[in-house]
Amino acid sequence: MNSETISELGEWLDQNAKQIEDKSVEFDPQRVYNVIDNLEVLRKPIKEYFDMTEEDYYENESDHQLTLQKPDAKLSELKDRVLVNHIDGSLADHQVNFTYNHENPFPDGQYDAKVDVNMINYSFIVIGAVFANTIIADVRNSISRDAILSIGLAAKALDDWQK
Secondary structure, eight states: OOHHHHHHHHHHHHHHHHHHHTTSSOOOHHHHHHHHHHHTOSSSOGGGGTTSBHHHHHHHTOOSOSOOOOTTSBGGGOOOEEEEEEEEEETTTTEEEEEEEEEOSOTTSSOOHHHHHHHHHHHHHHHHHHHHHSOHHHHHHHSOHHHHHHHHHHHHHHHHHHO
16 A cells, blocks of 8 residues: 555545535445554454454553443444544654544534545545655554554444445
8 A cells, every 4th residue: 555545545535525425426444444454553354343342442452542331332323523624743753643533423413524535535635745745654553452453433434424
């Protein structure tokens, strides 16, 4: 994988966001899963996390950016997302600092696909920009595992919603 893969997916999402939201364009979550798995931030392939309980993830891998609320619930049911929204630091010195926001794709109890589309798109824009200007290890060593998981959760929720 290279930074172009992330950028191409981000561009496609940006160009098709409205059509994904109105279900006139099919969203392919596997493209997102492939990027996530190739980043090698999480210990397992992303799909293995969807049936994991919040408690299991929290105790074994979480970096505690996510707000986990139901220990026995599956991660795929989680309503919190961690958006990668900014970086600072020094790319030349390999000191990358990502910053995050929380996003809720269920603001009124109903799923809002636009929140997840924007979350995936914006996160990939930031990650892709860093990856294009430094080495992949800088991304892997600096980014939140919970943020990467959130991208996968958003992709799964979008796919489930479109079906």
